[in-house]
Amino acid sequence: MGRQPNISYQKRKRTDSELTDTERKLYDVVRSKEDMGIWTGEMKKETRLQDPEFTKILDSLVKLKKIKKFVNIKYNKRKYFIAAEFEPSKELSGGVWYTEEGKLDTDLIHGLKVLCKKLIVRENVATSESLTEFINKSGVVNVKCSKEQITEILRCLVLDNEIVEVKSSEIGVFGKISGGTPSYRCSNKEGDPKVGAMASFPCGACLRINECTPNGVISPMTCVYYTKWLDF
Amino acid sequence: MVGQNGIMLAVNIISSHFGILVSKVCECLLRKGSLTIQNIVRFTELTPQQVKHSVLVLIQHNCVQAFSFRSDEDDQGGVPKGTHYVVIFENILHRLRFAKFSSIVSEQLDKESEELLEGLLQHGRLTLEQIILRALSKRNEGDCAIQDVLREKISKLVSEHFVERCPPSEPSVRLQDGDNSTRKRGTKSASFVRTKTLEQKVITAAVSLKRFDFTMNTGADVISEANALRKPANVTVGEKRKVEALEMDDGTIDEKDILWRANFEEFICHLKQKACIASVRSRLDDEVGVTLNAVLDATRGPEKKVKVENSVPLSLDAIFEEVIKSEEGRCMTKERVDLALSQMGCHPTTIGTKASYSVDVKNIIEIARKEEVESLISKRYGKDACRMFKLLWKNGELMETDKALYFFPISDTAFVNKNEALKSLSNLGNDGYLQMEKPVSQGAQSQFLLWKVNKSSLGEHVFDEMCHAALNLRLRLAYELEQEHEILQLPKHKRIGAEGKRYERIRDVNILLESSLMKLDEALMLFHDY
Numbered sequence A: 001m002g003r004q005p006n007i008s009y010q011k012r013k014r015t016d017s018e019l020t021d022t023e024r025k026l027y028d029v030v031r032s033k034e035d036m037g038i039w040t041g042e043m044k045k046e047t048r049l050q051d052p053e054f055t056k057i058l059d060s061l062v063k064l065k066k067i068k069k070f071v072n073i074k075y076n077k078r079k080y081f082i083a084a085e086f087e088p089s090k091e092l093s094g095g096v097w098y099t100e101e102g103k104l105d106t107d108l109i110h111g112l113k114v115l116c117k118k119l120i121v122r123e124n125v126a127t128s129e130s131l132t133e134f135i136n137k138s139g140v141v142n143v144k145c146s147k148e149q150i151t152e153i154l155r156c157l158v159l160d161n162e163i164v165e166v167k168s169s170e171i172g173v174f175g176k177i178s179g180g181t182p183s184y185r186c187s188n189k190e191g192d193p194k195v196g197a198m199a200s201f202p203c204g205a206c207l208r209i210n211e212c213t214p215n216g217v218i219s220p221m222t223c224v225y226y227t228k229w230l231d232f
Numbered sequence B: 001m002v003g004q005n006g007i008m009l010a011v012n013i014i015s016s017h018f019g020i021l022v023s024k025v026c027e028c029l030l031r032k033g034s035l036t037i038q039n040i041v042r043f044t045e046l047t048p049q050q051v052k053h054s055v056l057v058l059i060q061h062n063c064v065q066a067f068s069f070r071s072d073e074d075d076q077g078g079v080p081k082g083t084h085y086v087v088i089f090e091n092i093l094h095r096l097r098f099a100k101f102s103s104i105v106s107e108q109l110d111k112e113s114e115e116l117l118e119g120l121l122q123h124g125r126l127t128l129e130q131i132i133l134r135a136l137s138k139r140n141e142g143d144c145a146i147q148d149v150l151r152e153k154i155s156k157l158v159s160e161h162f163v164e165r166c167p168p169s170e171p172s173v174r175l176q177d178g179d180n181s182t183r184k185r186g187t188k189s190a191s192f193v194r195t196k197t198l199e200q201k202v203i204t205a206a207v208s209l210k211r212f213d214f215t216m217n218t219g220a221d222v223i224s225e226a227n228a229l230r231k232p233a234n235v236t237v238g239e240k241r242k243v244e245a246l247e248m249d250d251g252t253i254d255e256k257d258i259l260w261r262a263n264f265e266e267f268i269c270h271l272k273q274k275a276c277i278a279s280v281r282s283r284l285d286d287e288v289g290v291t292l293n294a295v296l297d298a299t300r301g302p303e304k305k306v307k308v309e310n311s312v313p314l315s316l317d318a319i320f321e322e323v324i325k326s327e328e329g330r331c332m333t334k335e336r337v338d339l340a341l342s343q344m345g346c347h348p349t350t351i352g353t354k355a356s357y358s359v360d361v362k363n364i365i366e367i368a369r370k371e372e373v374e375s376l377i378s379k380r381y382g383k384d385a386c387r388m389f390k391l392l393w394k395n396g397e398l399m400e401t402d403k404a405l406y407f408f409p410i411s412d413t414a415f416v417n418k419n420e421a422l423k424s425l426s427n428l429g430n431d432g433y434l435q436m437e438k439p440v441s442q443g444a445q446s447q448f449l450l451w452k453v454n455k456s457s458l459g460e461h462v463f464d465e466m467c468h469a470a471l472n473l474r475l476r477l478a479y480e481l482e483q484e485h486e487i488l489q490l491p492k493h494k495r496i497g498a499e500g501k502r503y504e505r506i507r508d509v510n511i512l513l514e515s516s517l518m519k520l521d522e523a524l525m526l527f528h529d530y
């Protein structure tokens, strides 16, 4: 389960001479997992170490700052460790959007979405660079945002139909943006998503459509959604 | 592919236009594929006479095409003998669109041409003489000059491809494996695909080379000719037409006996262009709409096909020339036309020194379909489900639940519970909007689930559901009108008080249901015809 690192731990140069044999054994296992880390259950299985010795060695490696604990957002009840020189992979830590406790930083996300949308409305068209620069300079957010973070926020706004991604043509509103650069604009003149034909009447929104038949218990002739819709 | 609901909608349309007997025959053909009269009799348990009349009605209205099988080998063994009949599903659904077809002619030509077309839509197929007689009966005048004007207008309708000659009454189709087996629709099996191929083969075989050949026969007075050839009193014009429809054979027929009909394909081409323009107008802006209209107008050559994927490559100058022909385009500059093209994702390709632009029409249709599905999912399953659907659509490949969930948390409302997300995905999967797979690794089932938007099966599913919804709208409308039948009969002066209120209500109900049906019909075409 999970991604397997490419490099096998046997090939690694052994320079940690200050560790005991068992400490090194456990450390090697943790380090071999690179940015994927490993949880205590798996460690025990791979090293065949048992409590209380296992816990003792684990603690000493943490104290020696050889390994560190982290929260895996998929299995937040398990104790995961990673070698000190690695950072947990984005898939496990949730990336920049997660707090150290493994919780989604919803305030930050929501705040950035609102901010990006406002800036795009104001500027008519913007790129992730220009937005990142503006947000970091203005200091409205108390952390520094990377261009990748802002791009993810913009992608989410695209999925929400709030904005659209277009390539700069260097003409008109695109002005200074060099040709072909992905740029973002409001999705349509009013910024409202389009309501489709099906969504405009009861059957489009109806979860019982598969049970609805002309002469059945649920039928268009007796349908209460219709009765309510046609009540004027 | 047409599902159960498509069949039910088609049967409902035929039943309300031509009655229960004809609809029984139509349903039999829709479900079983092509059949001989004897087989229709066997399956429907109607009398041969009833079946024959019903088939004639369906042929008259271009919903059924007769054909026979031809084998290329000398050995005729195995070739089913006699005339077979195949139903043309699309032409049944086109009956919902007659008002749209008429207004195209009214916009592009004039009111009189629209009236002439309406005659053909109402009667299915008519000879030139019958078209003119029908038009004259609506006027008080009928001299030769007027008749020549009408002929001129019909000639124009034909040259614009709005009207065509009817296909030969019984083209022959080469028999291939599976063609003569019993086929069923509505059972999502491979056998349907064969039926569809056969249906298409018959339609292709029925296309006459002289389809748009109109030799103007000016000067002849149809009124006196009609009087001279007065038919026996007991044969109605309708019946004569029906018999002619069966007996007509392209080639040997007298020019005067040529039957004409509306060319649905041409109307669908126009409606597709309109739909593409409306889509880019609402998604992008009006100038993009004007530019696209110009590109598509310039693209329309003599061979018009509905399913074009790209517009014909044109230079910026040629497009600009076309843009400024319209009133809206007159205030646009070349630079703005270029910008509009790039907004559609249309960038120039250079061959030699010439740069040309070709618009990806297929992509515009796909975006319009995606918007329709997204709005449905958002309404029915919620915004979060819709976001996941969009992510999967964009990705285009199977995605592990975990990966989808990783992105999913980035939502506008706090953290979305993983179980909720999984529930939404499962609902979408169970209702046919997503494809779900459980990967099996080393003999054991993985704990991960894989999700994907399968665009082609999704299109068929949405179309079938739309047919169901259209049927529901039609049934409810018929029910409401029947309930208020007496109120609707009331003369104007009696529509007062409570009755007046009921009258107003049923009038508004009618408008709302009809307009919803019209809008839904555009979506039906988007998923099935474009």
Ligand code: SF4
Residues within 6 Å of the ligand: A202, A203, A204, A206, A207, A208, A209, A212, A213, A218, A219, A220, A221, A223, A224, A225, A226, B472
């Ligand atoms: S008629 Fe009523 S019950 Fe049937 S699908 Fe439509 S809304 Fe649902």
